[in-house]
Amino acid sequence: MAEIGKNTDHAADLLLKGKLVAIPTETVYGLAANALNETAVLSIFEAKQRPFFDPLIIHVHSREAAKKYANFNDPRLIKLADTFWPGPLTLLVPKKENIPALVTSGLEQVAVRVPDHSLTLELLKKIDLPLAAPSANPFGYVSPTEPQHVNKQLSDQVDYILDGGYSNVGIESTIVGIEEDKVCVFRLGGLAIEEIEKVIGSVELRLNQSSNPKAPGQLKNHYAPKKSLFIGNLEDLIHEHKTKKIAVICFGERMIAEKNCVIFNLSKTKNLHEAALNLFKFLRLADDSDSEVVLCELLPDEGLGRAINDRLRRAATK
Structure with missing residues (x-):
């Protein structure tokens, strides 16, 4: 079984060495690696048995930190970031050259968010690097909302589990981006559409369900138990x-x-x-x-x- 604890210094040291650490967020637990280290990012795909065409979300500690890795040009998305970060909102924006293509599955946009969890924000500030972190479970299975869920499924794949207790939202973040100059929701999640529309007006749903996703969490068969x-x-x-x-x-x-x-x-x-x-x-x-x-x-x-x-x-x- 993987070690479970609250030591952010130990977690930071492992991540800087290219290791995998499960991190708590308000949505679900993530399987994190240094997003700028391609070998470490590759180990996420291998541990989860995740297809390489399914892009990852990067996690940062602030919008200022996000600017190092992504271009925020649309005032509507900036307004959403100012309103809902930290929180269960992921923004799909043009990536900068320092983000490896492996993270975005070759796409020109990167999914980025600021998680609303004190322990993970503390960790992100210590390493001052983006963490690629999809849900910490085998690909396609039910997402984990507590440390024991991670240990049960990935104990031999993760080097440390940062214990932040139960996730207090319980489902993944809502993913929002721009397409054809329209604000679009690419994945439904922990931030309700109604809350988004209060800030920027109406949005469009573009919930792709195919083997060619534009954002994480769009595959047709996902989040599934083993039983029918x-x-x-x-x-x-x-x-x-x-x-x-x-x-x-x-x-x-x-x-x-x-x-x-x-x-x-x-x-x-x-x-x-x-x-x-x-x-x-x-x-x-x-x-x-x-x-x-x-x-x-x-x-x-x-x-x-x-x-x-x-x-x-x-x-x-x-």
């Missing part, structure tokens, strides 16, 4: 799978009396923030249960519900 996951009307799904052991992921007060079901309620009070916080945790628990299938229902398609539904749809795609 089905989305729909729970009563119908439970009847359809009545001969099996079932894990049910639901939202709001539900009366499910079938003995073959284990229930994971994202939020009995229909709180979308609580649901986001519980999503990946409950997907893991369902996967670890003795159930044969996982059944779930979609949430209201508003606020964080949009991002939760996006994760569920990608998890259910085979």
Whole structure:
């Protein structure tokens, strides 16, 4: 098992030596390497078994630091950075030459954000380098929201796990960029579209689902448990799978009396923030249960519900 601790000096030393460190953020735990060290970045792809065409997000401690590695030319994106950084917002902007092509999968734009976690901000200030850090889990699997999740999946691949407790958002950052002079959301995430639109007006959704992503987290099949996951009307799904052991992921007060079901309620009070916080945790628990299938229902398609539904749809795609 990998060592877990709160020593940012030790984490910084490992990262400067080209090693991998799992870092806490408010969204999920990231598998971090020095973004300027191509050998270290390559080890991220190898550890996660992540395809090289899927770009990475770089993490920095401030917008001033971000300017060293990316060009912020659009006033709308600058306004978003000023409003929501540190926070669960990633901006897709033109990269500078010092960012290796491996980080961006050969694309001319880099995804960059300032995470809202005191321990990781302390680490980023100590090393004063960008950290490439996708979620700290095997590629395509459920993202980790606590140190033990990382240790269970990547203990032999990571040199240290920086323990920042539970992630308090629970789903990945929202990715925003410019396309055809329009502000576009390329990945739904922990910052609701409604909050973005309060600052800069209407945005367009461009949620690519293909093998040619423009931003991280756009692949069609992603965030998935190992067990088959089905989305729909729970009563119908439970009847359809009545001969099996079932894990049910639901939202709001539900009366499910079938003995073959284990229930994971994202939020009995229909709180979308609580649901986001519980999503990946409950997907893991369902996967670890003795159930044969996982059944779930979609949430209201508003606020964080949009991002939760996006994760569920990608998890259910085979």
